[in-house]
Amino acid sequence: MIKNIIKKSLTTVSLLLLSFTVESATYDLLEEQKTDQLLLPNTQLGNSFFTLDPTPQQAINDQKRDYLEALELIKNQKFQEAEKKINTLLKNNPKEAEFYNLQGLLESTNKQPEHALKSYQKAIDLDPKNLKAHLTIAKISLDTGNLKRAKEYAYKTLSINNKTPYAFYILADIALKQNQPLAAEKALLTAKQRNQGNIKIEVALANNLGKFYITQKQPQKLLPLAKDIITRYPKESSALSLLANAQLINHQKKEAEKTLKKLINQDKQNIPDRLLLIKLLVGQPEKEKNILKLLDEISSIAPDNLQVLSQKTVYLIKLKHYREAKEVAAKVNRLAPKSGFLHLVEGEIYLSKKNPDLALSAFQQAYQIKPTEKILNIITDIMVSKGKQSEAVNFLNKELKKNNKNLAAHFKLATLYQQQNNLIEAEKHYKSILAVMPDNALVLNNLAWAYHQQNNPKALKLAEQAYKLAPNSAAIADTYGVVLTKVGNLQQGIDILEKASKLPPMAYDIKYHLAEAxxxxxxxxxxxxxxxxxxxxxxxxxxxxxxxxxxxxxxxx
Structure with missing residues (x-):
């Protein structure tokens, strides 16, 4: 079912200003996971080392230069140029395993996984203990759904180096895909045990365990891990950040406040943890002076940093210090005159003051200077909240006349039409998005619901497709469960709806659908x-x- 597509009231600051955020390094545990793999870090495996057989020094220098240039070309997606350079390296050095790793990196980056597998296997043939090749074959296999091969090469990696954390991440993700959470936890805990003494790796593993525990609704398990690390490394910043994060996700706000203050005292230039502490203190009127002091400290550390200034305006608006917020916004406008930032701030202030008409005017001015998806969405939301649906539709249609590839406008129009029960028009705009983004789970879900409303049998296929892409979305699971029960798959539908009813955010609509089933x-x-x-x-x-x-x-x- 469609959930929270259009806000019915705009009673709080929209926070459009936060087009970028500065957060604590470990605070990402609280963010929803959006990658296909839950735990596997987004790590590039192609540039971690460079080794060559004994060769004259000049040749080594030339080869290393060409190797690094090829890496840079791959990074910039200049694949044809990179291929030429790599082919020359391989022609001159046909027995150098590292150049086959480089070729594999090019092919995997260029979405040619089968070719990449052959290149990495060639590297292994030349160097049976080639850690990078084993590890990357495991990663590609995981990405392409060959879990058996992924596990095989993860264990081969560990036979070369039994401490390799990346191999354990792969094993953990395999276990989760096979619905074996205990095996996933065991893999990560084993990796942490084997890497004890390496603070950087220990903290990274603990953070990933934290992500795992959140998905399993066991955040309390992160606390003893964090406390163990802080006992051994009491002054290590990364350990303190981990502890603060563990305290936050376990709602230990006072303890987290103390830990963040320790971090700040240790590093007088620490901006991210000051911002995190401010976030923690907002909503406590007695802490307003502390917040303002922290904001002043941040301004002193980075007086011209646009990200910091943007964050500062957000908190000043939350504190209702509107004049100071506009002063900071004016400074941002001087530093970035084409940003429309001052109008954005005015819009936020008017929303905070519950004056949507003036807010709409300010956001429209900002949109004229710099049209963005976020501003388009809030302009539409304000119009709808004021009962001006036809005005919102006209605005979005005008944007599509300017640029028919504006997917944000297509999505907003589709949801507006669907709410108005104009399902034919909604379908047209959802299909425009799917033509460009065929695996967009939210669009598939909404179109499935539109078909369900029309008793169209296409609903089942789309709902199932969306569910496979995002099984932990309550709204998407709800749609799939409802459609399953509608077509007579009652038990499967009930199982899915029972799961959906336990997923956040808890919605009474989902519970009603479960009761119906x-x-x-x-x-x-x-x-x-x-x-x-x-x-x-x-x-x-x-x-x-x-x-x-x-x-x-x-x-x-």
Whole structure:
């Protein structure tokens, strides 16, 4: 089902100013995972080392120069030029394993995994203990769904070096894909144990364990890990950051505040942890002076840093220090005159003051200077919140006349039309996005729901496709569960809806759909129990009237 597509009210600051964020290095544990792999870091495997057989020094220098130039070309996606340079290296050095690694990197970056596998295998044939080649074959195999081969080469990597953390990340991800969370945890804990004494790797592994524990709803398990590391490295900044993060995700705000203050005292130039501490203190009126002091310190450290100034305006608006916020915004405008930043800040201030009409005018001025997807979305949301749906539709259609490839405008239009039950127009715009982004789970989900509303059998295929891409999305699981029950796959639909009802954010619409499924399956008691819970709650949800009607019907029969 479509969830929170258009905001019905704009009562808080939209925070459009945060087009970039400065956060603590470990605070990303709190962010939703968006990669296909849960734990595998986004690490480039192609430039970690360079080795050659004994060769005259000048030849070594020339080869190293060409190697590094090829790497730079790959990084800049100049694949044809890189290929020519690599072919020359291989022609002159046909037995150099490292050049086959380089060729494999080019091929994997250029989305040719099967060619890359052959190149890395050639590197292994020349050098059976080539760590990089084994590891990258494992990674490519994981990405392409060959879990057996991924596991085989991860273990081969560990037979060469039993401490390699990247191999353990691969094993952990394989275990998660096979629904074996205990095996994933064991892999990461084993890696941490084997790397004890290497603070950098220990902290990285603990952070990944933290991500794992969050997905398993076991954040409390990160605390003892963090405390163990801080006991051995009491003044190490990365260890303190890990501890602060563990405290935050376990809602130990006072302890996290103390830890962040230690970090700041250790490093007088530390901006990210000052910003994180401010984020923690916002909402506590008695801490306003502390926040302002921290903001002043940040300004002194980086007086002309646009990211820092942007963050500062956000917090000044939250504190309702509007004049100071506009002063900082004016400085940003002087540093970046084509950013439209001052108008953005004015828009944020008017939203904070609950004056959407003036906010809309300010955002429209900002959009004229620098049109961005974020500003387009909030302009549309304000119009809709004011009941000006037709004005929003006209605005978006004008943007599409200027640029028919504006996917943000297509998406906004599609969701507006879908809310107006104009499903034919909604379908047209969703299809425009899918033509460019065929694996966009949210668009697939919304189009599946539109088809479901029309009793179109295409709904099942799209809902299943979206679910496979994002199985941990509550809204997407909800759509798939509802469509499954509609086509008669009751038990599978109930299983999916039960899962969806436990995923954040908890939504009463999903619980209603689960109750509906139970009722259809003849489980009247479970259906009534859920309906009583959601009907008697204060929360308003879109299908509350339908839930009331279903409860009345079940109790009467």
């Amino acid at each position: 139970y009722a259809t399956n003849g489980d009247k008691k479970q259906a009534i129990d859920i309906l009583n819970q959601i009907v008697n709650a204060d929360q308003i949800f879109s299908e509350k009237n339908a839930a009331i009607a279903l409860l009345k019907k079940l109790e009467e029969n």
